[in-house]
Amino acid sequence: xxxxxxxxxxxxxxxxxxxxxxxxxxxxxxxxxxxxxxxxxxxxxxxxxxxxxxxxxxxxxxxxxxxxxxxxxxxxxxxxxxxxxxxxxxxxxxxxxxxxxxxxxxxxxxxxxxxxxxxxxxxxxxxxxxxxxxxxxxxxxxxxxxxxxxxxxxxxxxxxxxxxxxxxxxxxxxxxxxxxxxxxxxxxxxxxxxxxxxxxxxxxxxxxxxxxxxxxxxxxxxxx
Amino acid sequence: xxxxxxxxxxxxxxxxxxxxxxxxxxxxxxxxxxxxxxxxxxxxxxxxxxxxxxxxxxxxxxxxxxxxxxxxxxxxxxxxxxxxxxxxxxxxxxxxxxxxxxxxxxxxxxxxxxxxxxxxxxxxxxxxxxxxxxxxxxxxxxxxxxxxxxxxxxxxxxxxxxxxxxxxxxxxxxxxxxxxxxxxxxxxxxxxxxxxxxxxxxxxxxxxxxxxxxxxxxxxxxxxxxxxxxxxxx
Amino acid sequence: xxxxxxxxxxxxxxxxxxxxxxxxxxxxxxxxxxxxxxxxxxxxxxxxxxxxxxxxxxxxxxxxxxxxxxxxxxxxxxxxxxxxxxxxxxxxxxxxxxxxxxxxxxxxxxxxxxxxxxxxxxxxxxxxxxxxxxxxxxxxxxxxxxxxxxxxxxxxxxxxxxxxxxxxxxxxxxxxxxxxxxxxxxxxxxxxxxxxxxxxxxxxxxxxxxxxxxxxxxxxxxxx
Numbered sequence: 018x019x020x021x022x023x024x025x026x027x028x029x030x031x032x033x034x035x036x037x038x039x040x041x042x043x044x045x046x047x048x049x050x051x052x053x054x055x056x057x058x059x060x061x062x063x064x065x066x067x068x069x070x071x072x073x074x075x076x077x078x079x080x081x082x083x084x085x086x087x088x089x090x091x092x093x094x095x096x097x098x099x100x101x102x103x104x105x106x107x108x109x110x111x112x113x114x115x116x117x118x119x120x121x122x123x124x125x126x127x128x129x130x131x132x133x134x135x136x137x138x139x140x141x142x143x144x145x146x147x148x149x150x151x152x153x154x155x156x157x158x159x160x161x162x163x164x165x166x167x168x169x170x171x172x173x174x175x176x177x178x179x180x181x182x183x184x185x186x187x188x189x190x191x192x193x194x195x196x197x198x199x200x201x202x203x204x205x206x207x208x209x210x211x212x213x214x215x216x217x218x219x220x221x222x223x224x225x226x227x228x229x230x231x232x233x234x235x236x237x238x239x240x241x
Numbered sequence: 242x243x244x245x246x247x248x249x250x251x252x253x254x255x256x257x258x259x260x261x262x263x264x265x266x267x268x269x270x271x272x273x274x275x276x277x278x279x280x281x282x283x284x285x286x287x288x289x290x291x292x293x294x295x296x297x298x299x300x301x302x303x304x305x306x307x308x309x310x311x312x313x314x315x316x317x318x319x320x321x322x323x324x325x326x327x328x329x330x331x332x333x334x335x336x337x338x339x340x341x342x343x344x345x346x347x348x349x350x351x352x353x354x355x356x357x358x359x360x361x362x363x364x365x366x367x368x369x370x371x372x373x374x375x376x377x378x379x380x381x382x383x384x385x386x387x388x389x390x391x392x393x394x395x396x397x398x399x400x401x402x403x404x405x406x407x408x409x410x411x412x413x414x415x416x417x418x419x420x421x422x423x424x425x426x427x428x429x430x431x432x433x434x435x436x437x438x439x440x441x442x443x444x445x446x447x448x449x450x451x452x453x454x455x456x457x458x459x460x461x462x463x464x465x466x467x468x469x470x471x472x473x474x475x
Numbered sequence: 476x477x478x479x480x481x482x483x484x485x486x487x488x489x490x491x492x493x494x495x496x497x498x499x500x501x502x503x504x505x506x507x508x509x510x511x512x513x514x515x516x517x518x519x520x521x522x523x524x525x526x527x528x529x530x531x532x533x534x535x536x537x538x539x540x541x542x543x544x545x546x547x548x549x550x551x552x553x554x555x556x557x558x559x560x561x562x563x564x565x566x567x568x569x570x571x572x573x574x575x576x577x578x579x580x581x582x583x584x585x586x587x588x589x590x591x592x593x594x595x596x597x598x599x600x601x602x603x604x605x606x607x608x609x610x611x612x613x614x615x616x617x618x619x620x621x622x623x624x625x626x627x628x629x630x631x632x633x634x635x636x637x638x639x640x641x642x643x644x645x646x647x648x649x650x651x652x653x654x655x656x657x658x659x660x661x662x663x664x665x666x667x668x669x670x671x672x673x674x675x676x677x678x679x680x681x682x683x684x685x686x687x688x689x690x691x692x693x694x695x696x697x698x699x
Contacts, residue, residue, distance in 0.1 A: 019589035026586035030572075033583075037574045097570035101630075103536045104564060105588040107556050167396055171389050175379040184375050188368040189396060192403040219407055223400070230399045234392045237313050241385075241537050316540070383498045472499055 027114030071201035090173035119162035145207030156220040157197040167231035252448030291341040301331030309391030321387035326460035358408030486637040493542035520688035526672040563631035566642035573616035
């Protein structure tokens with residue numbers, strides 16, 4: 018189907034562009050390292066509890082995502098390539114292409130943060146139920162990306178892009194944040210997989226509602 | 242409109258008097274005595290103000306959503322004017338709900354804020370309103386402002402049903418009706434009300450709703466007049 | 476230029492009652508015309524009279540405040556999103572990706588568009604036409620504004636569009652570039668529809684018909 022190959026081509030373009038310019042990757046990486054370092058210094062030798070750890074984990078993800086995920090649309094606006102994209106791709110291709118890129122970016126982010134945490138908080142960040150953790154990270158990244166993408170599209174059309182993005186994203190992401198934090202705590206505490214089923218149901222519902230809603234509304238944001 | 246205006250003034254005045262003046266007694270006789278609700282006592286009077294105001298802010302949000310949706314379908318700026326007027330009132334009532342809620346919390350549980358599910362929900366609504374207006378002020382083009390704020394409010398609105406399910410799971414509920422109530426549905430509290438309390442409560446609900454309608458109509462009329470004026474002077 | 480004569484495409488553009496206003500100020504109202512294969516239209520008017528705006532509306536990149544734009548290919552009505560595959564646009568508002576080379580730009584944009592012709596062949600044909608073949612592997616970032624303009628032509632012509640829209644066709648071009656444009660214009664007139672938006676009297680004479688956008692008095696829309 019040509020829509021599929023168009024979407025794939027768009028994701029490829031964004032990935033290649035990112036690998037060449039490294040704007041987002043560098044910024045995100047530095048942000049993650051700085052954030053974790055700050056937390057480390059704040060805690061000194063205190064080892065945080067699982068609840069605190071899972072909270073901090075997602076706080077770092079949230080703020081790092083806020084500093085990078087809006088790029089996919091803002092960069093097109095800034096360089097004047099929005100119209101080019103409007104000419105070659107239909108709105109659904111643009112939406113799903115950008116969404117997939119953000120999913121990939123968020124997943125890479127969670128991977129990086131997980132590695133860092135295991136290194137830095139080696140005695141307390143022990144994932145006792147890896148299955149819960151893996152599913153939470155996957156669903157959490159999907160949910161994050163789906164909300165972040167539509168809001169990035171909105172913010173790209175506005176003037177003061179810097180602080181506007183977190184301000185708009187936070188209320189929409191609160192539900193997601195609370196749920197993934199709860200599930201991550203369970204993973205660290207070593208609870209059974211089915212204890213997190215309630216959390217997973219909410220996450221799946223959120224992903225479906227957010228992706229579906231964004232897809233339907235995207236036209237109104239993308240088209241002038 | 243006269244009915245709405247005077248109706249709301251009369252009703253709210255009545256509710257203020259009745260709500261605050263009618264005494265409590267442990268075995269209420271007739272219409273001029275309220276029963277004593279254990280653990281709440283005098284503080285139960287808050288229900289006449291806090292719940293209707295919280296109810297009104299939700300209504301205002303839904304109305305704003307509806308008009309936002311209508312704008313997206315028709316691109317008629319009229320709908321955007323209605324949407325933002327309602328949102329402004331929603332913000333006002335949301336602040337009132339938060340304040341009345343915090344006052345109650347202080348008297349009931351000792352501190353102004355506790356992050357219980359309903360408190361957190363009203364806080365999130367406040368954030369959504371704030372974000373909505375922040376977005377609008379960042380857009381110069383009238384058409385973009387109308388379209389993008391409508392989309393944002395709908396996106397935010399999508400997450401609202403999730404609050405109702407997620408919040409009570411995540412936090413212990415302090416609100417009356419939250420304990421032992423796993424659904425934690427809606428802002429309306431379900432405890433037993435004697436008929437006279439119920440009447441005052443419902444009248445208050447009606448009164449605040451009429452107040453909202455009145456203020457909404459006024460704001461829309463003012464906005465339209467300003468619009469006409471700006472056209473003829475530009 | 477190719478020596479074979481490609482046939483005239485059966486294409487039709489009908490514009491009825493187009494109006495556009497921004498922030499309560501009407502740019503233009505009640506624009507109507509009809510074009511078919513072989514027709515050429517010059518859109519003229521002072522700066523700010525809405526020439527670029529009208530071109531954007533014709534490309535489906537901007538929604539009009541009123542009126543309809545209807546394309547028909549081989550007798551069948553085509554919705555504007557699908558018609559984009561038959562449109563080529565050169566405009567100062569359109570940019571290409573400067574972290575990629577000219578060749579890469581044409582390739583990736585063609586893939587996103589899901590074109591089904593051999594890209595390499597077509598790209599070489601048009602890069603040679605606009606005189607960029609020697610610089611095809613250089614990053615667009617290194618291009619002069621004249622070279623970027625030529626690349627825009629290659630991009631616009633790559634898929635042999637039935638309708639070619641040129642907004643300020645010769646901006647940034649030297650005499651040689653202008654000659655290329657003239658040849659492109661002649662070729663387009665014999666195979667499809669040509670629309671030129673310009674201030675320049677000479678360029679306006681390339682077209683058989685003219686639409687002059689005069690200043691409109693600012694009028695608001697009536698409220699209910």
